Amino acid sequence: MKGADRTSGGAGNSSPPPLQPAAELRGSQTRASIDKAERLRDALTLSLLPGLGPRTQASLLEVFGDPGNVLQADESSLMSVPGVGPKLVHTIRTAAHHVDPQGVLDWCRQNDCQVLLRGSDAYPNLLNDLDDAPSVLFCRGTMLPCDEIAVAIVGTRHATAYGTRQAERMAFALASAGVTVVSGLARGIDAAAHQGALSAGGRTVAVLGGGLGQIYPAEHAPLADSIADQGAVVSEFAPQAKPRGGMFPQRNRLIAALSLATLVVEAPDRSGALITARLAGELNRDCLAIPGPISSRASRGTNQLIRDGATLVQSVDDVLETLGPMTRAVKTSDGHEIRNPAELSLNDIERSVLECIQPDSTAIDRVIGDSKLPAHQVMATISVLEMRRLIRRLSGQYVSRI
Structure with a gap:
């Protein structure tokens, strides 16, 4: 009976399908590799097009679903997307004249840089909370799952001795507890935060306002190398993109999104660090601040943040207690699964x-x-x-x- 064939392993309906020929299997694997390479080139092409900002790019992907579909779309379909005008349509339709994705990939290969595609396992999960998350992220070093337990430390480039000391102290304590320290590689507070995390032997992530091939400021190139060895240096900009003023506010949203909370150490009343704090609030992330002397112009912004409701921070425990439970368990670098950063202490x-x-x-x-x-x-x-x-x-x- 057929039933007997199924249970006894006979030649009935339970017979396994014939094995796929080796040449055909190799062919399917090759096609998959080609498709993956094409998707990567399409994503790079779209993300690096001049005049196409992250928000409009996100709108295009929401409509067309895939970078390749955007690049192949007709003029009328492109024009139907909010924020897309005739000039941008022309740029998209002539993308090959504006972007050299293979040249970018060659640079990345030669400089030990990864290209992280949104939706891949290597792409930072926290960035998905952004409506305009970059579809491509360039990375030197390695982003790890434990980097989801992260705190941004930001502040003025013109830091006082007090501010530098507090940034380094807090970064050292957080990194020692197993928290990844995120900052922007700028002079002043950023550099002190990265250095504090490195000194503790912990992890730190630097988010750049330019390309990975254009480290700014130039004197921080050795610091960037150390960060890449002990964490990651990341950017959404083309590797050779020179930093410009408008890139830094765009960079700040990534610093806020990569972190469970943003700690402002020292900032005057007009500071990019306050932009990062505001963006953190818009993402429903905690905003923290270290108070400074009321007579110090460098601390006017931080003291005002505290007056307006930011959590006053004096120690690392203040930070860990504020972070609260996470949406899912995260495995730390020592193999423990935690649901709340306060567990680190x-x-x-x-x-x-x-x-x-x-x-x-x-x-x-x-x-x-x-x-x-x-x-x-x-x-x-x-x-x-x-x-x-x-x-x-x-x-x-x-x-x-x-």
């Missing part, structure tokens, strides 16, 4: 108790049994975890993880 006993507590109601007796710790130690640890807002008491005998 836990000792071994506190972590072991927390891991025994579920998001649903968990009996304290079960926590005691699973942790194999003395009851009095578990009860004391539960009180600590509750104060740190990592768990909540549901009743006298039940707790749950936040």
